[in-house]
Amino acid sequence: xxxxxxxxxxxxxxxxxxxxxxxxxxxxxxxxxxxxxxxxxxxxxxxxxxxxxxxxxxxxxxxxxxxxxxxxxxxxxxxxxxxxxxxxxxxxxxxxxxxxxxxxxxxxxxxxxxxxxxxxxxxxxxxxxxxxxxxxxxxxxxxxxxxxxxxxxxxxxxxxxxxxxxxxxxxxxxxxxxxxxxxxxxxxxxxxxxxxxxxxxxxx
Amino acid sequence: xxxxxxxxxxxxxxxxxxxxxxxxxxxxxxxxxxxxxxxxxxxxxxxxxxxxxxxxxxxxxxxxxxxxxxxxxxxxxxxxxxxxxxxxxxxxxxxxxxxxxxxxxxxxxxxxxxxxxxxxxxxxxxxxxxxxxxxxxxxxxxxxxxxxxxxxxxxxxxxxxxxxxxxxxxxxxxxxxxxxxxxxxxxxxxxxxxxxxxxxxxxxxxxxxxxxxxxxxxxxxxxxxxxxxxxxxxxxxxxxxxxxxxxxxxxxxxxxxxxxxxxxxxxxxxxxxxxxxxxxxxxxxxxxxxxxxxxxxxxxxxxxxxxxxxxxxxxxxxxxxxxxxxxxxxxxxxxxxxxxxxxxxxxxxxxxxxxxxxxxxxxxxxxxxxxxxxxxxxxxxxxxxxxxxxxxxxxxxxxxxxxxxxxxxxxxxxxxxxxxxxxxxxxxxxxxxxxxxxxxxxxxxxxxxxxxxxxxxxxxxxxxxxxxxxxxxxxxxxxxxxxxxxxxxxxxxxxxxxxxxxxxxxxxxxxxxxxxxxxxxxxxxxxxxxxxxxxxxxxxxxxxxxxxxxxxxxxxxxxxxxxxxxxxxxxxxxxxxxxx
Numbered sequence: 001x002x003x004x005x006x007x008x009x010x011x012x013x014x015x016x017x018x019x020x021x022x023x024x025x026x027x028x029x030x031x032x033x034x035x036x037x038x039x040x041x042x043x044x045x046x047x048x049x050x051x052x053x054x055x056x057x058x059x060x061x062x063x064x065x066x067x068x069x070x071x072x073x074x075x076x077x078x079x080x081x082x083x084x085x086x087x088x089x090x091x092x093x094x095x096x097x098x099x100x101x102x103x104x105x106x107x108x109x110x111x112x113x114x115x116x117x118x119x120x121x122x123x124x125x126x127x128x129x130x131x132x133x134x135x136x137x138x139x140x141x142x143x144x145x146x147x148x149x150x151x152x153x154x155x156x157x158x159x160x161x162x163x164x165x166x167x168x169x170x171x172x173x174x175x176x177x178x179x180x181x182x183x184x185x186x187x188x189x190x191x192x193x194x195x196x197x198x199x200x201x202x203x204x
Numbered sequence: 205x206x207x208x209x210x211x212x213x214x215x216x217x218x219x220x221x222x223x224x225x226x227x228x229x230x231x232x233x234x235x236x237x238x239x240x241x242x243x244x245x246x247x248x249x250x251x252x253x254x255x256x257x258x259x260x261x262x263x264x265x266x267x268x269x270x271x272x273x274x275x276x277x278x279x280x281x282x283x284x285x286x287x288x289x290x291x292x293x294x295x296x297x298x299x300x301x302x303x304x305x306x307x308x309x310x311x312x313x314x315x316x317x318x319x320x321x322x323x324x325x326x327x328x329x330x331x332x333x334x335x336x337x338x339x340x341x342x343x344x345x346x347x348x349x350x351x352x353x354x355x356x357x358x359x360x361x362x363x364x365x366x367x368x369x370x371x372x373x374x375x376x377x378x379x380x381x382x383x384x385x386x387x388x389x390x391x392x393x394x395x396x397x398x399x400x401x402x403x404x405x406x407x408x409x410x411x412x413x414x415x416x417x418x419x420x421x422x423x424x425x426x427x428x429x430x431x432x433x434x435x436x437x438x439x440x441x442x443x444x445x446x447x448x449x450x451x452x453x454x455x456x457x458x459x460x461x462x463x464x465x466x467x468x469x470x471x472x473x474x475x476x477x478x479x480x481x482x483x484x485x486x487x488x489x490x491x492x493x494x495x496x497x498x499x500x501x502x503x504x505x506x507x508x509x510x511x512x513x514x515x516x517x518x519x520x521x522x523x524x525x526x527x528x529x530x531x532x533x534x535x536x537x538x539x540x541x542x543x544x545x546x547x548x549x550x551x552x553x554x555x556x557x558x559x560x561x562x563x564x565x566x567x568x569x570x571x572x573x574x575x576x577x578x579x580x581x582x583x584x585x586x587x588x589x590x591x592x593x594x595x596x597x598x599x600x601x602x603x604x605x606x607x608x609x610x611x612x613x614x615x616x617x618x619x620x621x622x623x624x625x626x627x628x629x630x631x632x633x634x635x636x637x638x639x640x641x642x643x644x645x646x647x648x649x650x651x652x653x654x655x656x657x658x659x660x661x662x663x664x665x666x667x668x669x670x671x672x673x674x675x676x677x678x679x680x681x682x683x684x685x686x687x688x689x690x691x692x693x694x695x696x697x698x699x700x701x702x703x704x705x706x707x708x709x710x711x712x713x714x715x716x717x718x719x720x721x722x723x724x725x726x727x728x729x730x731x732x733x734x735x736x737x738x739x740x741x742x743x744x745x746x747x748x749x750x751x752x753x754x755x756x757x758x759x760x761x762x763x764x765x766x767x768x769x770x771x772x773x774x775x776x777x778x779x780x781x782x783x784x
Contacts, residue, residue, distance in 0.1 A: 005609030012606040013542060045556055047590035053549050065556075067578070069563035092366035097708040099474035101362050104369030116367070124371040133477035133569045138577065139708040147563065160371060 016050075023051030036060055066177050069134045069147035071127050074166040075173050084167060087144035089118035094136035094145050102129035103136065123166060127159035143184050149176045214253050214287065220245055227290065231501075231715020231734075234288025239301060242291055246276070246307045254280050255287050256629050257645075258308035260718070260746040261315055262731055263322040267348040270295045272324060275731065276304070277718055277746075281629055281643055283650035288718070293324075303329035310632025313454075313754045321346035321464070331406045336457035336783065339402060342387035345462055352465065353378050353385040359739040360469055400441075407443045408451035422450075425765070429458050433536045433769040436779030440756070440772075444765060452760045452768075454753050459783035467743030472498055472710050472734075475743065477569040482728075482745060483781040484566055485525050488517040488558065489723040491571035496653055497719030497730040498573050501712050507703045510575035511655045512696040516588065517558070517570065518654075518721070519685040519692070523596060524551040525724035526636075526678040526685075529776050530603060533675060536773040537616060543607060550599050553591060560584045573710055575702030585693075592689040600682050608676070617672035620767055622774055623759050624669050631755035635726025635748055637775060640677040641669035647722035654721075658695075659688045671767075674774040681724075709738055725776050726752055745784060749777040 027034040034040040034052075041060055044053055055062055072094075077085040095103040106122035109115065137147045148168075153159060174181040216224045216235045223241045227234050237245045249255045255278035264273045272295050279286040291301050303326035304311045315326045316335040323344035326332055334341065343350050354374050356362050364372075375381045386392075409422050428439035437458035443451035463482065467475050479494045480487035492514055499506060506514075531547030555565040561580050562570035570577055580588070607613055623633060625641040638645055646663040648656040664680035666673035704710075714736040720729035726748030733742035752775050759771055 002611055005611050005614070009606045009610045012602055016546075045553065047553075047587070047595040049549070049553070053552070065560040065563075067561065067563040068559060090367065093708060095366040095369060096361040097471075097473070098361075098365075099470060099477050101360055101365055103365060104371040105366045106369055107367035122370065124369070126371065131477055132564065132567065134563055135473070135477070135569075135708070139706065158373075 020051040038063065064149050066179055068149055069137070070132055070151040071130050071148055071153065071161075072125060072136050072145050072166075073148045073168045074123065074163070075144055075146055075170050076167050077170050086119055086167065087142050087170075088120050088123065089142055089144070090116075090120040090123075091118075091141070093139055093141065097135045097139050099133055099135065100129045100131050102126040120163065123163040125161050125166060127153060127161055143188075146173055146177070216245070216249070216253075216287075216289070219248065219252075224289075227288075231713060233716075234290060237289050237291055239291050239293055242302045243304065243307060245289070246304050249278055249287060249289065250307055253287070254282070257281050257634075258304070258310050258632055259286070259634070259720070259727055259751070260729060260731060260744075261304070261311050261318060262744045262746070263318045263324050263346075264733055264742045265295070265322060265346065265348045267295070272299050272322065274301050274318065274324060275716075277729075277731075278308075279651070281645045281650075283645075285651060286718075297323065298325050299323060300325045300327050302327050303332075305329055308632065309630050309758075310751065310754050313750065317750075320344070321462075323347060331453075333402050333406070334457075336460040336462075338457070339400075342385075342390075346464055352383070352462075353380070354383050358469070359737070360471060360474060403441055403453060403455065406453055407441060409443065410445065410450070427768065429455075434772065435532070435777055436782075438772070438777065438779060438782070440768070442760075442765065442768070447764050447766070449760045449763055449765055449768065452757045454756050456750075456753075456779075457783055459779045461784065463784035464742075464744055467745075468740055470740075470743075471738045472712055472740060473573070473708060475740070476571065477567065479745075480567040480569055481780055482747060482784065483723065483725060483749070483778050485528065485778060486521045486724055487566060487568040488514075488521040488570060489721060489728060491568065492518050492654070493719060493721045493723065493728045494730050495571040495573060496721065497717050497732050498710075498712065500719050501715055501717040501732060501734055502573060502710065503713075504574050505703050506654075507575040507700050508697055509579075509699040510701045510703075512692050513576050513580060513701065514571065514654055515656070515659075515692050516580075516689060516696070517561075517568075519689050520554050520557060520588070520591075522685045522724040523682050523689075524554040525776075526682050527551055527603070529678055529724075530607070530675065533770070533773045534607065534613075536769045537613075539613075543603070546599075546603065546606070550596065553595070557584055557588055557591070560587070572702060572704075572706070574704035575700070577702075579701050588689075589693055592686055592693055596682075597686055600679065600686070604679055608679070614672065617675060617770070618670060620671045620763075620770065621759075622669055622671060622674055622771060623755055627758065628669075628755065631758060632751050633726070633755050635722070635724070635752065635776075636664075636677045636681060637674060637726070637752060639664055640666045640673040642667040647720060647727060651720070653719070656688075659691050661687045671770055671774060712736070712740075720746070723748055725749055725778070725781075728781075745781075747781040747784065749775070749779075749782040750784075753777060753782065 041055055041063060075087050079085040090105050090107040092105055095105050102125055104124040105120050108117045108119050108121045110117050134147050136145045217226050223238045224235045227236050257279045259279055260277040262275050271292050273290050273292050275290045277286050277288055293299050293301060301324055303315055315329055318324050319332050320334040320336050321344055412420050414420060422443045425442045425444055428434040429437040439455040441453045441455060442449055479490040482490050527547040527550050531544030534543040558568050559565045561584055562568040623641050625643040628638045628641045644663045644665040649663050661684045664677050664684055666677045712734045714734055716733045718729060718731045720727050728748050729746035731744040732740050735741045760768055
């Protein structure tokens with residue numbers, strides 16, 4: 001029969017149309033909020049998602065997975081009296097591995113001996129050139145550079161970040177990537193314990 | 205994984221003594237053919253040895269040896285490893301090599317690309333114009349002695365970044381404050397733009413008189429580059445007779461960024477995120493093709509678990525690509541929004557998986573040489589299972605119900621010819637378009653890579669080669685991909701995810717490798733030449749979209765202008781990959 005296929009197709013759109021209402025009503029009856037809540041957004045990204053699918057950015061936001069990466073930032077540990085202990089040793093691996101070559105580092109030199117000291121004097125990342133690949137964070141041996149979750153960096157000028165703008169505390173890093181942070185801290189403690197055991201064993 | 209040596213399955217040198225010699229350079233395979241006898245040898249390769257599908261034509265500039273080399277990769281559509289043959293010519297202009305366009309018409313656009321970027325003149329080519337750069341461009345940018353305006357050093361990492369890396373803007377180092385340079389003695393006041401004359405001359409022209417004595421002239425229509433149905437900045441110059449297309453030339457290169465040259469400046473690892481930007485719908489597949497190529501060159505194994513993860517990601521990528529294809533095809537045909545948005549919902553869920561494992565929805569950068577960058581977290585594995593067992597099969601059926609039997613759609617698509625199998629092979633068309641034309645050629649079966657030989661699936665094939673079959677084959681392929689996924693998700697073993705230690709600079713021995721995969725759009729291949737340095741000497745992408753549009757002129761001649769959008773649509777091009 002001519003038109004059977006069209007009717008079949010219309011059946012699909014018809015069902016989808018009613019699903020938007022059924023879904024809203026069922027959420028209403030259960031007393032939960034489908035919109036503007038984390039639970040609702042999560043539901044819309046699950047296998048049960050039906051009805052309205054859209055997430056109303058910026059009022060609603062997608063839940064970012066831990067591994068989400070945007071531009072890099074530098075991690076510092078909070079020392080005594082609010083002193084920023086920069087983890088970066090200016091070894092230059094991130095600058096070497098960076099595919100678009102957007103990382104610029106000036107290594108510090110000891111003014112007396114002229115020898116390099118392990119911290120950067122200047123550190124620039126050209127965020128307009130950064131391609132968000134995450135290599136710098138992946139290959140940093142000191143867990144000093146990490147990928148940020150904050151993706152709203154649009155501005156009217158060029159986004160060349162200097163050291164001051166790049167530095168963020170380790171507590172911030174722990175808040176956006178709790179699992180990675182815990183794993184790295186554990187590895188670091190194990191390493192320190194091994195080192196301490198070695199130095200303790202030596203004089204004996 | 206097949207060793208590079210296994211490509212040499214026929215003894216071409218014995219068949220053509222004195223004309224063909226085996227390539228004995230370490231790390232290389234195949235045959236070197238005398239330039240003058242190239243057409244004769246190629247004809248024999250096609251007719252006597254049965255290598256009917258010429259997949260890649262590319263050139264390599266061996267500057268230190270003073271040689272230019274044109275490399276051809278031919279395969280049999282019945283399956284099996286390929287045949288590499290090459291021509292070497294002295295690097296003195298004019299560099300001339302006979303064109304293979306009469307033996308393999310699929311060489312057309314690729315020879316034009318080699319002329320454009322390498323400056324190799326293919327004698328006998330009927331329309332040897334620049335293709336990616338504009339007419340009047342100064343020089344051939346892929347030659348090793350050509351330097352871009354923002355040139356800093358031959359290879360990354362640049363020395364200015366560390367340890368004395370005081371930031372300067374790249375444009376401040378260029379007198380024009382832009383990524384731009386002019387030829388010597390160039391006077392912008394006197395320059396007259398060439399106005400596409402050569403392009404229009406290559407199109408068919410006609411004048412005729414009808415019965416009333418009225419003179420009819422040809423009409424040239426430029427579709428694109430700003431056209432909603434050309435999938436990006438694609439332009440087609442078309443001559444029309446009434447509504448019938450009598451001449452067509454694709455004009456591409458608006459999105460050209462010389463991916464190959466960037467790749468030669470990069471280290472091997474640095475190229476990985478750049479491959480994401482080729483076919484930006486399928487960055488996982490692009491990563492896979494590149495990883496396979498470099499692993500071939502490095503001769504390293506891949507961790508078992510990583511192989512499964514790669515297959516899972518590549519097949520998920522195929523599913524979302526085909527869903528978007530169906531949505532966009534309907535969009536092109538005028539069924540705005542509904543099918544496209546239904547497709548995009550499922551795509552979102554698949555992209556959520558990519559984001560959770562790799563950190564980015566589209567620019568995944570997930571694979572590394574020897575494995576993948578990180579394991580799939582358990583909650584994501586659960587999500588993949590939900591998708592492949594529950595949601596996607598049901599949604600594929602829903603898409604099927606929505607569209608397949610719709611009489612309007614069937615009337616629009618059925619019987620509109622795209623391409624027949626024989627022509628498709630001649631024009632080096634690969635992927636779903638070839639299979640919809642009745643040629644069951646799928647690299648996952650014909651020349652298996654990764655671990656595809658372990659899975660039970662059918663090569664989707666349809667026989668009419670019309671628009672409707674090109675639509676149906678995508679649904680078939682989604683179903684087959686789901687079959688592979690269901691097996692892969694069940695079988696995936698525990699274990700390490702990389703066979704190598706994480707290292708930011710890999711050692712790649714000298715040699716060449718051609719790695720290819722069945723990407724959702726056709727054969728995606730990388731041709732990489734290493735000379736033992738941290739950067740590839742030659743890095744070439746054989747993109748599916750670019751080679752597939754070689755047949756565009758052929759399939760559009762005689763078709764109605766109203767079908768052009770649909771014909772272009774089923775070729776499933778993406779400009780990031782086409783223009784590179």
